Amino acid sequence: MVAAVEIPRDEQAFLAYVQDGGQVEVADWMPDDYRAKLVKFIEMHGNSELMGVLPEREWILRAPTLQRKLALTAKVQDEVGHAQLIYRVVEDLGKPRERCLADLVDGKSKFHNVFHYPTKTWGDVGVIAWLVDAAAIISQKALLKCSYAPYARIMKKICWEESFHILHGRDVILAMVTGTDEQFELVQEALDRWWGPLMQFHGNPIPKEEDPMYVWRIKSQGNEEARQQFLEGYVPQIWELGLTVPDPKLRRSDDGTWEYTEPDWDELMHVVTGHGPKTEERLAFRRGFLDREQWVRDAVLVA
Amino acid sequence: MIFEVFRQERKGQAFEHAGSVVAPDTDFAEAWAREQYGRRGESVALWLVPRDAIHDVEDWADEFDLKYRRVDGYSIKARLKEARERAASRPR
Numbered sequence: 001m002v003a004a005v006e007i008p009r010d011e012q013a014f015l016a017y018v019q020d021g022g023q024v025e026v027a028d029w030m031p032d033d034y035r036a037k038l039v040k041f042i043e044m045h046g047n048s049e050l051m052g053v054l055p056e057r058e059w060i061l062r063a064p065t066l067q068r069k070l071a072l073t074a075k076v077q078d079e080v081g082h083a084q085l086i087y088r089v090v091e092d093l094g095k096p097r098e099r100c101l102a103d104l105v106d107g108k109s110k111f112h113n114v115f116h117y118p119t120k121t122w123g124d125v126g127v128i129a130w131l132v133d134a135a136a137i138i139s140q141k142a143l144l145k146c147s148y149a150p151y152a153r154i155m156k157k158i159c160w161e162e163s164f165h166i167l168h169g170r171d172v173i174l175a176m177v178t179g180t181d182e183q184f185e186l187v188q189e190a191l192d193r194w195w196g197p198l199m200q201f202h203g204n205p206i207p208k209e210e211d212p213m214y215v216w217r218i219k220s221q222g223n224e225e226a227r228q229q230f231l232e233g234y235v236p237q238i239w240e241l242g243l244t245v246p247d248p249k250l251r252r253s254d255d256g257t258w259e260y261t262e263p264d265w266d267e268l269m270h271v272v273t274g275h276g277p278k279t280e281e282r283l284a285f286r287r288g289f290l291d292r293e294q295w296v297r298d299a300v301l302v303a
Numbered sequence: 304m305i306f307e308v309f310r311q312e313r314k315g316q317a318f319e320h321a322g323s324v325v326a327p328d329t330d331f332a333e334a335w336a337r338e339q340y341g342r343r344g345e346s347v348a349l350w351l352v353p354r355d356a357i358h359d360v361e362d363w364a365d366e367f368d369l370k371y372r373r374v375d376g377y378s379i380k381a382r383l384k385e386a387r388e389r390a391a392s393r394p395r
Contacts, residue, residue, distance in 0.1 A: 077342075081339055081342070084335075084339055085339060088323055088324065088325065089322075091325065092305075092323065150323075153320060153321065153322060154321070157322075157340070157345070160345070161343070300327060
């Protein structure tokens, strides 16, 4: 074996190190800016896992069959588990979990746009489980190569569980599109509602060289790259079911890139800064649980 | 207390670092590690190690050039080329 690589203790050299594929461990020296960006990014991911279960939780009691109820419950359990793993990584970087949770319920930190919207019908549950999870897994797979190694390692387990979630979502969708006309219609309506947020999900198409999360190699691809990958992978799957994507401009050009109507970036900004249709209600729900369960955390800490 | 969690996927395989848990004692650490790293049957065994107990070795002095013990210590491309050229020009 070649001698171990020294992590450079200088911001420029450190930057070159991570850009060259170098990885960093918890005890290693890192620039303050890198640490701050890691905390911001990973905390937002943790928040999204924790908030992402709420739209689905609303459907556990209303799931159409016992099997669906069990699958949905397992999925909710998985996502909360992901939040636990992720907050642990944030905690190791210097921000305690209690503060992450407090900032979340106080509206001081963000979570993904898609979890600010209501779930109107069971069709929404299918679209979330299939397409929102598909969009998410594209981002998450790009984190397997994250320059911060402890985060990259937990992503392995998270991606492994997400693959079941997508299949579950696809199964829900397939059951509905092969059912009655009304069931098919529920899926189409849900797709119409979710397409906008889905197209906003990967963020505005800034060149990746200008994206600090890419510059530090926290993520390994640019926003537009992720969106193109989503379109390439999933639009054909949507079309083959006879569903219509609500974007007349959507087409695959000859060079293989997808053209689409410019997503509503104002809506994205508005929603993620805490003004989504369900933001306040869901944060209030979390706040309530945090208060009611304070005694559990207290009891464990004195143990 | 921080416990590092190592998991083994199948009997006989190496334990691999998976993540960490914070717990007031070993019992809680076990409960949470089971929940977070073994709930789906993805591990056959876990090692929980207090982070403080890990003795980290990271500096590898390489003051001697020991490349002769490694594959990258041998670059035969140029010599091989020369040998082939000589072989071709050698009268038979």
